[in-house]
Amino acid sequence: MLxxxxxxxxxxxxxxxxxxxxxxxxxxxxxxxIVQYLQVNIGGIFQLEQxxxxxxxxxxxxxxxTASDEELRKELNNLVEQYKQLEEKMxxxxxxxxxxxxxxxxxxxxxxNVNVKNQFFRQ
Numbered sequence: 001m002l003x004x005x006x007x008x009x010x011x012x013x014x015x016x017x018x019x020x021x022x023x024x025x026x027x028x029x030x031x032x033x034i035v036q037y038l039q040v041n042i043g044g045i046f047q048l049e050q051x052x053x054x055x056x057x058x059x060x061x062x063x064x065x066t067a068s069d070e071e072l073r074k075e076l077n078n079l080v081e082q083y084k085q086l087e088e089k090m091x092x093x094x095x096x097x098x099x100x101x102x103x104x105x106x107x108x109x110x111x112x113n114v115n116v117k118n119q120f121f122r123q
Contacts, residue, residue, distance in 0.1 A: 042062070
């Protein structure tokens with residue numbers, strides 16, 4: 001099980017990725033589950049807009065709740081671990097594009113859209 005401070009930090013980072021649309025597919029699904037879990041269990045204190053503007057406050061709130069509620073900590077830990085395992089499993093995507101003109105292009109790294117010499121393609 002993650003240490004409480006680490007768990008809170010990871011949950012905030014995942015929440016921000018979901019809110020900012022950085023994740024997609026299965027990561028988005030698990031990330032959304034984390035956001036929903038926090039909304040249900042932290043209630044009115046948890047506001048997505050505040051998470052974007054003041055992530056440190058959200059982190060402190062999560063830390064406070066997980067310190068006093070072992071069940072909440074276990075459930076949140078399970079969701080965060082699922083997210084991290086999936087993220088690790090997906091690894092660092094690589095993109096290859098063959099151009100008929102004979103110019104082959106290669107890109108490594110995160111990100112949904114890649115712009116190489118004004119040619120856009122998705123990974």
